[in-house]
Amino acid sequence: MVTMTSKKVLLAAFLIIFSSSVNATFVEASSGAAHPEEQSWTTNGLFGFFDRKQLKRGWQVYNEVCASCHSVRLIYYRNLSEIGFSSDEIKKIIADVEVPAGPNEDGETHADGELLMRPAKPFDKIISPYPNDLAARAANAGALPPDLSLMTKARKNGANYLHALLTGFKDAPANFEVSEDMNYNPYFPGFQIAMVAPLSDEGVEYSDGTKATVEQMSKDVTAFLIWTAEPELEERKRLGLKVMLFLLVFSAMLFAVKRQVWAKLH
Amino acid sequence: MSTPTWKNPIIKWIDHRLPVFTFIDHSVVTYPTPRNLNYFWNFGSLAGLVLVIMIASGVILAMNYTANTSMAFDSVERIMRDVNYGWLIRYIHMNGGSMFFIVVYIHIFRGMYYGSYKEPRELLWIIGIFIFLAMMATAFLGYVLPWGQMSFWGATVITNLFSVIPFFGETIVQWLWSGFSVDNPTLNKFFSLHYLLPFIIFGLVFLHLWALHTHKSNNPLGIDIKGDQDEIPFHPYYTAKDALGVGVFLLFFLGFVFFAPNFFGEPDNYIEANPLVTPPHIVPEWYFLPYYAILRAVPDNFVDVWGLLPVIIPAKTAGVIAMFSSILLLILLPWLDTSKVRSANFRPTYFWLFWIFVIDTVILGFVGAKPAEGTWLLVGRLATLYYFVHLVVLVPLVGRFEKTKPLPDSISAAVILSGTDIKESS
Numbered sequence: 001m002v003t004m005t006s007k008k009v010l011l012a013a014f015l016i017i018f019s020s021s022v023n024a025t026f027v028e029a030s031s032g033a034a035h036p037e038e039q040s041w042t043t044n045g046l047f048g049f050f051d052r053k054q055l056k057r058g059w060q061v062y063n064e065v066c067a068s069c070h071s072v073r074l075i076y077y078r079n080l081s082e083i084g085f086s087s088d089e090i091k092k093i094i095a096d097v098e099v100p101a102g103p104n105e106d107g108e109t110h111a112d113g114e115l116l117m118r119p120a121k122p123f124d125k126i127i128s129p130y131p132n133d134l135a136a137r138a139a140n141a142g143a144l145p146p147d148l149s150l151m152t153k154a155r156k157n158g159a160n161y162l163h164a165l166l167t168g169f170k171d172a173p174a175n176f177e178v179s180e181d182m183n184y185n186p187y188f189p190g191f192q193i194a195m196v197a198p199l200s201d202e203g204v205e206y207s208d209g210t211k212a213t214v215e216q217m218s219k220d221v222t223a224f225l226i227w228t229a230e231p232e233l234e235e236r237k238r239l240g241l242k243v244m245l246f247l248l249v250f251s252a253m254l255f256a257v258k259r260q261v262w263a264k265l266h
Numbered sequence: 267m268s269t270p271t272w273k274n275p276i277i278k279w280i281d282h283r284l285p286v287f288t289f290i291d292h293s294v295v296t297y298p299t300p301r302n303l304n305y306f307w308n309f310g311s312l313a314g315l316v317l318v319i320m321i322a323s324g325v326i327l328a329m330n331y332t333a334n335t336s337m338a339f340d341s342v343e344r345i346m347r348d349v350n351y352g353w354l355i356r357y358i359h360m361n362g363g364s365m366f367f368i369v370v371y372i373h374i375f376r377g378m379y380y381g382s383y384k385e386p387r388e389l390l391w392i393i394g395i396f397i398f399l400a401m402m403a404t405a406f407l408g409y410v411l412p413w414g415q416m417s418f419w420g421a422t423v424i425t426n427l428f429s430v431i432p433f434f435g436e437t438i439v440q441w442l443w444s445g446f447s448v449d450n451p452t453l454n455k456f457f458s459l460h461y462l463l464p465f466i467i468f469g470l471v472f473l474h475l476w477a478l479h480t481h482k483s484n485n486p487l488g489i490d491i492k493g494d495q496d497e498i499p500f501h502p503y504y505t506a507k508d509a510l511g512v513g514v515f516l517l518f519f520l521g522f523v524f525f526a527p528n529f530f531g532e533p534d535n536y537i538e539a540n541p542l543v544t545p546p547h548i549v550p551e552w553y554f555l556p557y558y559a560i561l562r563a564v565p566d567n568f569v570d571v572w573g574l575l576p577v578i579i580p581a582k583t584a585g586v587i588a589m590f591s592s593i594l595l596l597i598l599l600p601w602l603d604t605s606k607v608r609s610a611n612f613r614p615t616y617f618w619l620f621w622i623f624v625i626d627t628v629i630l631g632f633v634g635a636k637p638a639e640g641t642w643l644l645v646g647r648l649a650t651l652y653y654f655v656h657l658v659v660l661v662p663l664v665g666r667f668e669k670t671k672p673l674p675d676s677i678s679a680a681v682i683l684s685g686t687d688i689k690e691s692s
């Protein structure tokens with residue numbers, strides 16, 4: 001009896017060790033930033049999926065608003081087919097886009113000090129707004145607009161944080177002094193961010209008739225960035241369900257086998 | 267143990283010249299095992315399984331990884347996006363690291379609870395500690411490879427620890443870096459060593475099993491096998507039991523891989539390494555947190571407070587010594603523990619000491635994740651102190667003065683007494 005209890009204690013303690021030491025790594029850094037509100041994303045949960053209509057709207061917001069300062073350098077134009085763009089639509093998207101052409105037949109990459117350019121193809125990476133970090137800082141009063149490809153994975157509570165940040169711009173409290181070229185946002189560590197509130201109502205015109213409120217655009221572009229960070233998410237969860245189901249059945253069978261084998265000992 | 271007679275002529279021919287089949291038969295088929303092992307004895311084979319999974323997934327990752335500071339981060343992202351099932355293999359490898367430590371920590375604590383390190387299994391235990399050290403080195407090296415912010419800054423912090431070595435410290439650190447900071451040569455070196463060490467672990471595991479099979483498994487009663495009635499062949503009993511463990515473990519492991527692959531990770535490591543930007547909090551992976559807490563627990567005025575050590579030892583040096591000795595001290599555990607009784611089930615005082623020690627290490631883990639200041643620092647110091655007091659003072663003393671419970675005559679006697687040896691082991 002005693003050993004039975006001690007064993008349960010043992011098991012419970014191991015579970016506690018495990019879960020607590022894991023949670024310990026998730027303790028928020030004490031930046032004092034406001035805690036982002038939990039949103040419901042279609043990608044959440046065991047059955048998470050991409051809402052392709054939303055991702056297309058999100059691409060539109062990225063392309064028309066964010067892309068003037070932020071890159072998504074890990075994404076190729078061809079990847080846009082994964083969120084529901086047809087190859088004709090992708091061709092339309094890249095119609096006016098030019099990329100560095102690379103060396104020509106004479107081995108030249110520049111002409112008169114300017115890069116040689118060629119029209120973009122679907123196999124090209126989505127072009128970045130600036131040629132390098134220095135140019136980006138020069139154009140943004142010294143601040144570097146980060147690449148957005150992995151943003152939802154590169155911040156704690158990524159998607160919720162992004163949405164809170166995008167919709168969270170407001171006037172600073174009376175006792176808070178905002179530095180020059182900075183903007184107040186309670187969700188940003190330190191409360192001051194170089195980015196100006198990027199979204200405004202009707203900032204884009206959605207072709208599917210969705211009303212382009214700040215809330216809507218923020219959710220759409222965040223959903224798009226969940227996709228750029230984890231394009232495998234949908235496939236991962238679908239495969240995961242099958243694997244879990246298999247392992248459940250398999251383990252149940254192994255349990256039966258184990259019982260059967262050990263029964264011989266009696 | 268008799269040599270099996272093989273019927274198949276090919277097997278017979280081979281076995282006569284190179285007895286691999288006899289070896290397998292003796293190791294995992296007829297191998298005699300105590301009949302009362304509980305499920306905590308599953309974690310050794312699970313650790314072996316994780317090692318194989320890590321090597322297999324790692325070999326595939328290495329086919330697509332580029333060890334160059336300007337390409338490493340992007341090559342990992344290419345694996346995640348453009349390599350067929352690259353995301354699966356990479357998430358398996360990434361979470362496999364955490365799984366390895368979960369499984370091995372349970373395995374080590376099981377050894378501590380049931381006194382598995384005691385005579386005649388001291389070397390078995392010590393080899394295990396070396397496996398653990400090699401694992402820690404491998405995990406640290408591997409974490410540097412994706413070349414994220416935490417990779418870079420973790421590598422900088424940990425390699426700098428060696429600067430406390432007297433006289434040669436700076437030279438050793440520069441030798442580790444192959445330069446004057448963590449940079450491209452460091453990354454290349456770490457990649458090479460990260461690929462090498464798992465095979466050294468594999469060799470150590472072989473020695474670990476050799477030592478194990480010499481004196482056989484300990485068991486929840488901690489008493490020796492006294493005859494045939496105490497043992498059962500490994501196959502089919504423990505192959506079946508281990509297989510069930512594998513099924514349940516894979517549910518747990520792959521649950522993270524498919525549904526929360528970044529649960530154990532730091533978001534900062536999805537930002538490419540930047541030597542010019544220091545992250546606000548540099549934290550190691552969760553499995554190093556207790557040691558990180560010990561490292562940072564040593565006060566600046568350490569020497570003044572204690573007055574026992576030469577004045578030349580600065581706090582950082584003392585912290586590094588404390589951190590390494592917290593693991594190396596475990597090598598001496600078979601001799602620090604003076605009790606002749608192995609299993610904590612028969613040691614009423616040690617039973618509680620064990621659990622307080624477990625809780626102490628959990629507290630250290632918590633503290634390791636917090637900034638080293640205020641209450642957390644104080645808690646970290648007390649927990650660090652207790653860690654050493656437990657090993658150096660309490661364990662030796664308790665073994666001497668504890669009144670242990672009477673041990674059963676034999677494993678089979680205890681099994682018959684409890685009436686069931688499937689659900690209950692002791």
